[in-house]
Amino acid sequence: MPIVVVAKPPQEYAAWVEEQKALAAASGAAPVRVAAVTHAAAVSDDPNKKWTLDELKAAGAKLYSANCAPCHQPTGKGMPPSFPALDGSKIANGPKGAQIALVLAGKQGTAMASFARLSDTELAAVITYTRNAWGNRAGEVLPADVKSARQ
Numbered sequence: 236m237p238i239v240v241v242a243k244p245p246q247e248y249a250a251w252v253e254e255q256k257a258l259a260a261a262s263g264a265a266p267v268r269v270a271a272v273t274h275a276a277a278v279s280d281d282p283n284k285k286w287t288l289d290e291l292k293a294a295g296a297k298l299y300s301a302n303c304a305p306c307h308q309p310t311g312k313g314m315p316p317s318f319p320a321l322d323g324s325k326i327a328n329g330p331k332g333a334q335i336a337l338v339l340a341g342k343q344g345t346a347m348a349s350f351a352r353l354s355d356t357e358l359a360a361v362i363t364y365t366r367n368a369w370g371n372r373a374g375e376v377l378p379a380d381v382k383s384a385r386q
């Protein structure tokens with residue numbers, strides 16, 4: 236059975252599904268089966284968007300559950316000594332540059348992997364979440380901060 240993978244933004248995806256169904260109906264072919272695989276944590280990468288701390292934090296909460304909570308736990312308490320707590324962490328409450336650098340590069344020789352594959356906006360969101368969740372109140376990190384840290 237041939238399998239075709241098509242990736243589209245959500246708005247285009249719905250229209251594409253309808254189009255495929257209509258094409259199949261018109262040709263008398265068996266109905267297409269479409270599996271929607273959504274990138275649960277996808278956030279808009281519009282460079283002109285002015286993010287507020289609350290918006291970044293809300294988007295970051297989902298990314299945190301998907302990418303970070305397995306080790307650092309939903310409570311941010313981690314599982315010391317293997318996985319450090321982010322709640323109260325010096326890094327998550329410290330200068331944003333050091334925290335961005337760590338999440339971008341990971342830490343060699345430990346389970347803390349590089350998350351450079353996330354977009355600038357996704358990284359800004361998840362880092363902002365960890366800086367402002369639980370007892371942390373360290374302010375936001377913007378997509379532009381991540382962008383410049385990559386260079």
Ligand code: HEC
Nearest residue numbers: 302303306317318319324325326327338342345346347350
């Ligand atoms: C597979 C487990 C694992 C996952 C998933 C993970 N981390 Fe980590 N993280 C670690 C480990 C282990 C360390 C400690 C590294 C060291 O020894 O310095 C760490 C350290 C950190 C620190 C520094 C904490 C401190 O005070 O020392 C931050 C911040 C951090 N991680 C953020 C994140 C974020 C954000 C994500 C998700 C995007 C994430 N981590 C996903 C295992 C993980």
